[in-house]
Amino acid sequence: MLAKALEKDYEIELLGTAFGTGTNWGKGLWLPLESENLEIKQVPGDYFPGYFASMAKLISQITGDVVIACKPRLPSYGIALVNRLIKKTPIILDVDDDEIAQTLPGKKVKFHNFIRHPNGYWATRLMNVFRHSADATFCVSSYFQSRYGGVIVPHGREVNGLKPGMYKREDVVNDLGIDPSKKTIGFIGTPQAAKGVHKVLEAINKLNRKDVLFVIVGGDISEPYLSGLLAEYPNTLMVIGPQPLAKIAYYYAAIDIIVLPQENVSVSLGQMPAKLTDAMAMAKPIIASRIADIPHYIQDCGLLIEPGSVDELADAIQWLLNHPDEATSMGLKARKAFEEKMTTDVMLATMKKEINRCLSVSNYPNN
Structure with missing residues (x-):
């Protein structure tokens, strides 16, 4: 970078x-x-x-x-x-x-x-x-x-290196074998407990919505943490292995909402996920923990939750799914903030x- x-x-x-x-x-x-x-x-x-x-x-x-x-x-x-x-x-x-x-x-x-x-x-x-x-x-x-x-x-990121419209959602969803009627919640990066990935599955389970699929791009299913989640949530979780940076825009096209639910632990206190920049560049609605400088970048163009709160995460997911027009507008504002602050x-x-x-x-x- x-x-x-x-x-x-x-x-x-x-x-x-x-x-x-x-x-x-x-x-x-x-x-x-x-x-x-x-x-x-x-x-x-x-x-x-x-x-x-x-x-x-x-x-x-x-x-x-x-x-x-x-x-x-x-x-x-x-x-x-x-x-x-x-x-x-x-x-x-x-x-x-x-x-x-x-x-x-x-x-x-x-x-x-x-x-x-x-x-x-x-x-x-x-x-x-x-x-x-x-x-x-x-x-x-x-x-x-x-x-x-x-x-x-x-x-x-390069201002034109990642941008919405590079791929069609229906094409990517079809390529990946995802049911096109399902809403996709996405996490792109290395899934770890400190990044709160398991809380996303708990939130989706709490909502009891069968029309939602959680897609992780960059996971290694041989890792005990991720293999355990797959065993517990086989119908809710889809894992795609590590990918080159050049293909990231392709996978973002299949994602409706990006989640970055960092936990309030020492490894996360100052961490700024690079995938926050990517999601903003791709004009995605974002749910992220109120931690480090994340609020500075998405205060007006994303939903912030308290670290570790499954209830707040579930409410945020539900709101975005139920308000697609507002979610789209939020993503466009995120793209504008990216162009101003994060290129x-x-x-x-x-x-x-x-x-x-x-x-x-x-x-x-x-x-």
Whole structure:
């Protein structure tokens, strides 16, 4: 997302570690990135102490005048800090998640993931010590801005990259095998308990409406959380696996209402779902939790609910289903708000100021 905005005015290089999981350990891109027209340099991941060699390989390939470290994690921010020591290259830290909360060890966490993994809990805690050491900071919400400082850069999309009318609903619904008479509630992204996905099914069950289908796009049915929901709600839930970003507009065409019912837990407090931007760009009526900066973007063009409230979620779904004209109008207002606040042009304008400031005060030898 950052690269797509910045490539309008800058030459971009994307570098990173391919960790992967299981049999894909040490290789493989995140699936949504595979369809993007971006050149990405990868170094195979490893546990410490082997990862020191990976760090050296990455640092040797960094040629930029400014390094943007995506997330305060050791394989990004840590490498950027070491690179600055060697090359004097300024760093901009980008924060869009509570990484410590994301890496809190569970009951069954393996020792080498807890201690030796570069993305593990202790490595991430170490990076938090240096959270104010960057030359500038991009934050996705005011919550993170209060902790890290810097400026707010929203999740943005190309103004014409996602827009309503790219696909016909009836065509997509037919392709996916969805009963065209059913109303579709959609969640597009990685379904997790912290994102309140189960509450949507509870709300639909409370309404006792047989004409409603909940569609999740981006789910892995081998995950216990999602497989459990499928077993409990076989006639209400449809799951479509992870998809490349280039196909997201296709699936949005089949969705009548988008839900983003974030829970009030530590991993969600400052989180701004990128799918909020996508849904607004696609002119979809949105129901979302009153959390982080979500109200700032959809106060006048969406329905806000208290995190965790099944009753409020059910009422919001019912209201939108019973008021289709108002739902359509709400989606059009969301599209307008997207164009004003959440495009890549908006991102670029903010980022350019910080990049230029970093370059003007840096000791980088090319300046």
